[in-house]
Amino acid sequence: MSLPPTTGPAFTFSPSQRYPDPAIEVLDERFRRLRLFSAGVEQLASGMRWAEGPQWFGDGRYLLLSDIPNNRILRWDDTTGGTSVWRVPSNNANGLARDRQGRLLACEHLTRRITRTEYDGRITVLADRFEGARLNSPNDIVCTSDGAIWFTDPSFGISGDWEGDAAPAERPHAVYRIDPASGALACVIDDMDGPNGLAFSPDESTLYVIESRAQPRRIWAITMLPGSRLGERRVLIEAHDHGALDGMAVDREGHLWCGYGSNGSPHADATTLDGVRVYTPDGTTIGHIHLPERCANVCFGGAKNNRLFMAASHSLYALYVNTAGAI
Secondary structure (H helix, E strand, C coil), X not given: CCCCCCCCCCCXXXXXXXXXXXXXXXXXXXXXXXXXXXXXCEEEEECCCCEEEEEEXXXXXXXXXXXXXXXXXXXXXXXXXXXXXXXXXXXXXXXXXXCCCCCEEEEECCCCXXXXXXXXXXXXXXXXXXXXXXXXXXXXXXECCCCCEEEEECCHHHCCCCXXXXXXXXXXXXXXXXXXXXXXXXXXXXCCCCEEEEEECCCCCEEEEEECCCCCCEEEEEEEEHHHEEEEEEEEEECCCCEEEEEEEEECCCCEEEEEEECCCCCCCHHHHCEEEEECCCCCEEEEEECCCCCCEEXXXXXXXXXXXXXXXXXXEEEEECCCECC
16 A cells, blocks of 8 residues: 655655665774675655654554654555555654553644553543643653653644644653653653653663754763662763754664754755764764665664664665664
8 A cells, every 4th residue: 555645755765786885884893793784775665744753563564653744654564565644643743652562652743742542543641731731742752661651842843833733832841751650740851952862771771862952962861760760961972063863762782873964054964964873872973874864763673673764854764784672
């Protein structure tokens, strides 16, 4: 099944015929073992206006991703290679995740809420207000092994009418946690400018948060303490080359795979920055996957969890790598 016509520009892509794929750039020798010599970047689908929030569903062998301005969630099928509309309208959904029971969690810009899709298709609202004020526009989301749900809440979706409805912010930009037992919402960070992508280290001892409106853009590493309390915070990564960080995923060895692109500076060369930047757990830049479009977010999936899916502007790309996503 293919997409309905003219919902966004579709772009052709010419994959490399040679191995190793020159789009996979080794910036440090530590990246070489993560690169598969005979695997290259593939374009799986195109025709989105702004692709975001990829989430793999291994039990169904498909991937869901958000097309925010088109107000829909798409489904890419691993068994057929086809892409179809999974939900429309989606309330301008952005980040997607799964809870510990496999149910879809979604950050909705339009309704300014976090929802869960039940097995029968019903929608349950998990959070839409804090201390009487509406959330801004939930952006990215993860679920930890204890069932807690963590999400970022900048004001991107209410800053205009492109990804939601323009509205004034009622709360500071923040990071929240939904308690798995009580469902209570707690604000855990409220002093970052544009908190965006977030992820945990494989052992969940460190929370990573991208501050996407800082100058320069940065990733914070925050030590987790007993009781889900946040401890020491330190800047792990700064994008000094006019780059902009967005969403990210962590592999089983703790490497960070981050959506990357130009920060809009007139001195930035988007053709060299667009793609995915890869870092070690200590923050060293080791690799870059070049894409012809700016990459917003990534996830791991596939039968062996060793396929990196990349939601990049108008298209969905994929690359097999020599590691696997953290579980």
